[in-house]
Amino acid sequence: SSxxxxxxxxxxxSPTYAILDLAAELRAQGESVIDLGGGEPDFATPDHITAEAxxxxxxxxxxxxxxxxxxxxxxxxxxxxxxxxxxxxxxxQQLIVTPSAKHALFISVMTLLGPGDELLVPTPSWVxxxxxxxxxxxxxxxxxxxxxxxxxxxxEALEAYITPNTRAILINNPNNPTGNVLTPEEAEAIxxxxxxxxxxxxxxxxxxxVRFRGEHISLATLPGMAxxxxxxxxxxxxxxxxxxxxxxxxxxxxxxxxxxxVQQHTVGCAGSFVQRGGLAALTGPEQDIERMTAxxxxxxxLLVDGLNQVPGLVCARPDAALYVLCDVxxxxxxxxxxxxxxxxREAKVAVTPGPAFGPGGEGLVRLSFASAPxxxxxxxxxxxxxMARL
Ligand code: PLP
Numbered sequence: 001s002s003x004x005x006x007x008x009x010x011x012x013x014s015p016t017y018a019i020l021d022l023a024a025e026l027r028a029q030g031e032s033v034i035d036l037g038g039g040e041p042d043f044a045t046p047d048h049i050t051a052e053a054x055x056x057x058x059x060x061x062x063x064x065x066x067x068x069x070x071x072x073x074x075x076x077x078x079x080x081x082x083x084x085x086x087x088x089x090x091x092x093q094q095l096i097v098t099p100s101a102k103h104a105l106f107i108s109v110m111t112l113l114g115p116g117d118e119l120l121v122p123t124p125s126w127v128x129x130x131x132x133x134x135x136x137x138x139x140x141x142x143x144x145x146x147x148x149x150x151x152x153x154x155x156e157a158l159e160a161y162i163t164p165n166t167r168a169i170l171i172n173n174p175n176n177p178t179g180n181v182l183t184p185e186e187a188e189a190i191x192x193x194x195x196x197x198x199x200x201x202x203x204x205x206x207x208x209x210v211r212f213r214g215e216h217i218s219l220a221t222l223p224g225m226a227x228x229x230x231x232x233x234x235x236x237x238x239x240x241x242x243x244x245x246x247x248x249x250x251x252x253x254x255x256x257x258x259x260x261x262v263q264q265h266t267v268g269c270a271g272s273f274v275q276r277g278g279l280a281a282l283t284g285p286e287q288d289i290e291r292m293t294a295x296x297x298x299x300x301x302l303l304v305d306g307l308n309q310v311p312g313l314v315c316a317r318p319d320a321a322l323y324v325l326c327d328v329x330x331x332x333x334x335x336x337x338x339x340x341x342x343x344x345r346e347a348k349v350a351v352t353p354g355p356a357f358g359p360g361g362e363g364l365v366r367l368s369f370a371s372a373p374x375x376x377x378x379x380x381x382x383x384x385x386x387m388a389r390l
Contacts, residue, residue, distance in 0.1 A: 010134045019340075023350040034379045036367040037350040039176065039322050043240040043295075045277075046288040052280035053244075056273035063272055067264045069097025069248070070275045076282040077248050084208075085218040087231065093253045096263055097278070099270040101206045101234030101247030106132050107262040108202050108230045108249055109168075113138035117167040122153050123358030124325075126176045126204070130358070141166070144359040150316065151178045151360060155189040162193065168200040169193070171219060174207040177325055177357050177366040179318020181214035191222040194229075200255075201229045206247075209238030209289050211320040212297045220250065227252050237322065238289055239281045246270055246278045296322065299369040299376055306380030307367070310387050322370045325354070329363040331387070336365050347386035349379045 002009065019037035026033045056062075068074060074091035081087040089095055098104040109132040113119055119133040123142045133140035143161040145151040158169065171190055173182040182190075194201050203219045220229035234247030251259060263269070300317065303324050307315045312331040315324050333339040336353040343365075344350050354364030369376060 007134055007137065011131045019344075019350050019352055022344065026344070026348065031348055033344070033348045033350055034371075034375060034382065035350045036369075036371065036376075036379055037352050039237070039368050039370055040242055041237065041240040041292070041322070041370045042372055043292050045239065045241050045244070046281075046284070048284045049239065049241070049277045049280045053273045053277035056276035061272050061276060065269045065272050065275060067260060067269050068092070068095065069270060070272070070279065073097055073275050073279045073282075076279055077250075080282050081218075081231075081250060085216070085231075086221045087218050087226075087250065089250045090253065094250055094256050096249050096251075096256060096259055097270045097275060098234075098247045098249060098263065099267050099274075100245040101204070101232055101236060102128065103245075103263075103267065104232040104234065104247040104249035105129070105202065105204060106135070107259045107266075108232060108251070109133055109138070109170075110136045110262050111255060111259045112200050112202070112230070113167050116165060118163060118165045120158065120161055120166050120169045120199075121358070122151075122158065122169075122171070124151060124175075124177050124354065124361040124364070125170070125358055126172055127356055129170050129172075138167070139165075142358045147360060151175075151180060153182070153186045153189060155193055158189065158193050159197075162197050162199070166197060166199055168202055170202045170204065172204040172206075173217070173219070174205075174211055174320030176207060176321045177323045177352075177354075177361075179316070179321050179323060179325070181211060181319045182217050182219075183214070184217065187217045187219060187222055190219060191225050195224055199228065201225065203229055203231045205231060205233045206237055207321040208233060210293060210296060210322060212293070212300065213319040230255060235278055235281055238292075240292060241277070241281065244271075244274050244277060246274050296369065299371070299373055300324065302373055303367060303369045303376050303380065306377065307383065310380075310384045312387060313383075322368050324367045324369060325364050326367065327363055328365055332390070336361070336363055340365055343383065343386065346389070347379075347382040349382050 078091040115137040130140040230251040235241040315326040340353040352366040354361030
């Protein structure tokens with residue numbers, strides 16, 4: 001019998017971390033590995049944000065804050081949600097500032113689901129939702145979307161997997177790894193399914209600001225959805241603040257009250273000076289976000305156009321987020337995992353195999369374009385040269 005709790009028999013090590021570990025191992029052996037496996041913006045956090053956090057540290061702002069978060073930051077988040085998303089929330093009763101969007105998602109899943117409950121996850125999807133459902137003792141259920149339809153969410157595809165045990169649908173909009181931005185039709189399909197089956201929706205909107213095309217729709221703003229939607233967002237991607245670990249979650253008041261208990265009994269609160277940095281991010285100039293998003297769009301094009309020149313690769317241009325999905329079925333490899341392993345060995349480029357993102361990811365690999373343009377160009381050159389040697 002295992003020395004740890006039985007739930008761990010169901011939880012796999014994060015496949016994105018597994019690739020990072022393998023790349024690190026090769027690097028330790030002296031190889032120069034280009035890592036396009038993660039989703040880490042290479043930009044520095046904008047100066048006005050770090051300056052505010054430094055000031056907080058320098059003036060002794062280094063203690064606990066209320067568990068929900070700094071009142072000024074809660075206000076700023078509520079202003080942002082109203083201005084950017086058309087979402088009206090009471091900052092003192094419906095918002096919680098969390099140490100990362102990941103933790104916001106974790107307390108959402110922990111609060112809404114328990115043993116016997118199912119979390120419906122349209123796939124391909126980000127890797128951690130499944131593990132979070134298992135940690136809550138619930139069951140993740142994949143609803144694969146059609147590759148031929150570019151993984152657009154349809155009511156039929158969702159409802160094929162709804163059972164009497166389904167409690168919530170997890171929607172990542174914009175989506176990692178597909179780069180899709182929800183259309184009004186998709187949003188309506190999700191809202192319709194949620195209402196008809198009395199389900200919660202957990203909306204992970206972490207890539208809201210890294211968007212090149214399409215309007216951002218917050219599902220909580222659709223008619224009747226405020227009462228059944230939990231909206232998660234954070235600072236990591238839009239503001240290049242991955243290491244700060246700062247996010248937030250907006251929820252109906254009764255749900256938020258229970259979520260707060262999870263926060264209180266696990267982390268207490270997000271870092272005090274980190275929250276001051278978040279306040280500067282939300283109340284400061286927006287030019288930095290615009291500059292970074294424009295740079296990401298150019299990098300996306302560099303990667304998509306470069307890879308599409310390589311015989312055997314077919315890569316879609318994403319509307320948002322930091323990733324390109326390439327179809328590698330034309331390369332002659334039996335599956336995405338063997339292509340990925342070969343690529344790391346022969347081209348020294350680390351990418352993520354599509355099946356890591358659940359059903360629908362077969363035959364695909366995901367490459368991140370969060371790296372500098374010269375790094376992306378070098379990756380394209382290496383992939384192209386390795387493929388030519390095949
Ligand atoms: N949600 C998605 C879809 C992500 O891709 C990521 C990070 O990779 C996160 C959430 C986590 O964000 P944070 O750094 O705030 O925990």
